[in-house]
Amino acid sequence: MLDAKIPSGPMDDKWTDYKGHCKLVNPANKRKLEVIIVGTGLAGASAAASLGEMGYKVKAFCFQDSPRRAHSIAAQGGINAAKNYQNDGDSVFRLFYDTIKGGDYRAREANVHRLAEVSANIIDQCVAQGVPFAREYGGLLSNRSFGGTQVQRTFYAAGQTGQQLLIGAYQALERQVALGNVTMYSRHEMLEVVKVDGKTTGIIARDLVSGKLERHFGHAVLLCTGGYGNVFYLSTNAMGSNVTAAWKAHKQGAAFANPCYTQIHPTCIPVSGDHQSKLTLMSESLRNDGRIWVPKKAGDPRKATDIPEEERDYYLERRYPAFGNLVPRDVASRAAKERCDAGYGVGTSKQAVYLDFAAAIERYGKIEVSKEGRTDVPKEEIIALGKEVVKEKYGNLFDMYEKITGENPYELPMRIYPAVHYTMGGLWVDYELQTTVKGLYSLGEANFSDHGANRLGASALMQGLADGYFVIPYTIGNYLADEIYNKPISTDHEAFAAAEKSVSDRLSTLMNIKGSQSVESFHKRLGKIMWEKCGMARNAQGLTEAISEIQALKKEFWSDVKIPGDISEFNPELDKAGRVADFIELGELMCKDALNRNESCGGHFREESQTEEGEALRHDDEYMYVAAWEYAGESNWNLHKEDLKYEVIKPSQRNYK
């Protein structure tokens, strides 16, 4: 079932050779080929713009009111590229190596190498579009460092890099809309994939304002619908982020790969109470300057500022001297959990650690003073100058922290705790980003391909844009070149009618349950099961329990959910109900995958598999494969394995000490 279609030849030449030999579509034929793109984040918007520019007829869909709202916009820290502008030894190979190692040797080498190769083009493209990246006084682009690397290769725009990159892609997309090459459908949700003779021929979408179902034909369909972190209810994802499009594709035959690989981000604002609807990330870039600590004494009741230096445990610096506070996300998250579980947590909930900028503020203040050649400067002035520097670097993040918590992080250390942030798993795709269903592609976070078991910071933006700007424009031609012989299929075709009917039946079923519990309450319960039993640490017993609890929850949902309003109107509760129903099914598969993988790797930590020091322990002999699950009816899946072969990099136990 799984043919990754990795080109032969040396790693360095694979992508170049592929581009030199893949099929092309002539301009007159491109005009006749229709491509549907679902999702307009970095991957979707960049793909829609690029394919529109090339001359394909594109239809783009998003559930938000505008493509500019997609959740890529919330990415804060930056985007990696192997430019080596800092002359610190970076190269395509280093970025490739860091990404494979960061992913704990569970990613496909050929895809990751291609990602590293095109990374530099992304920066060039974005600069040309007018993305206002941070610059040095000489007018050149600025870089900073991120976790899991020892070079400075991250490009950024203050703490709003995702916003600026998305607006760049959005503007390119809107230009194609103006030119008539792309038709935009906002406030639309994809609810089914339509297939004829095993090939994708379109989608059923619902207009979320009128509630009407629509049939759309496409010679190919691209799902760029992001990750599924909201299965945990609380996550850093947007409220609307969902798995629905990917899940419909899965049920139509697209294999779902490595669903259990979840990234728990170490630096988020802790939960404050039961009312909490989402969690807010504090960018990883803060770990460049912030120092993470807890009191040395368990349950220390003192205020952070009253605890003297020698009574603080900077546990990351202690455990991982080589990388210190910049260890990869999975390592930092587990270390925080370990301290809190052992009773050293801080704040009212005791489920938090400190991220402290006092040392950075003083250091920057001293640099400012020394720039002016001054001595004998009072400490208050040094601190004030240092605060200015920190404000310039992270001002918007500090403001956001203060708005949410009511505490001033320039004076008190931030309180942070890990939260679900990104999902490395997703639809299985081959080298061409095609799923196991012909003509159905998946780009960006929605696919599984590039990050293995753990994604490095500032690599999500890179992957989304790589897929959309630089990969799919080549690989889709290789498929569509043969499609020129096929006329568009009428949306009156029985396959469209059947797909529409199944969607419409499901919506009616949901509305007619008329039970007593709200959609939100089911989502919260699902999230609790997932966080407790399929979260930062997992074990066989918990996962087995979770599976039966989720099955019971599913039954209860389908017999007692209460959805107000009508089908044929703007009805956010109905939209949410469909998404939560899909999350419930996905949750079961995640637990099944986590149960199957009896090893610890990256973001997936099985308590049964750890070293004596509590570090994650892989079992390469048994699990060096991609777990691709084929849907086989309710609560039933077939496992297909894609063996991972490392031709260039020799897998080793990750070591950040």
Place this chain on the structure above:
Amino acid sequence: MEHYNMNLNLKVWRQKNTKSKGEFKMYRVENISSEMSFLEMFDVLNEQLIHEGEEPVAFDHDCREGICGMCSMYINGKPHGPWQANTTCQLHMRAFKDGDTIVVEPWRANAFPVIKDLVVDRTSFDRIIQAGGYISVNTGNAVDGNALPINKDKADASFAAAMCIGCGACVAACKNSSAMLFLSAKVSHLALLPQGEPERHSRVINMVAQMDKEGFGSCTNTGACEATCPKEISISNIARLNQEYLVASLTAEK
């Protein structure tokens, strides 16, 4: 930070769809924590309405961290509520006290028709961008990112304008429902960069024409937009827009 609970009266605009006539309705929510966000308080209200068999209040929201620009409530006479430089989703309940009555309306502007309750249609903003809010460069045409050094102050000023989240609070705050702050932010973002130079004149002319066509009002320099903007986009961008427009009009080739 001391936390407290409060009971509140909510006066909320309810409107079934674009065509129907809307009205205010009163609701009461109890035991609201000062740690909640404003939208979490609305979540509580909606859960309550669902249980009482009433339709929940429709409102736009997505990222809930102040960056997507989707949330849009007009709270006690101010877009996004009482805090400065803030979005509705980042407004927290410690801004209110026990017994308060809070009035919540949708954005009001001809160019933003109400879809339902507090949800409005802002696709007019997308159409303004379509009229020229971009740099015409196809994928693959770019030169090296460092081939074109850009003065840091200009790059920073461009970024400050590009921070606009397209929420429409500026329009909602303006007595004329003008979209000049939104438009000027995009014109400034691109005009301040050398990449934006080739299309500088046609961009501003076409975008202004589209803005007028959408039915946004004129700017009378009141400054309510700047005072309301969650991203503190400066009104000096409007001055730049006017200058750009004037120069473009005078040099336009017929």
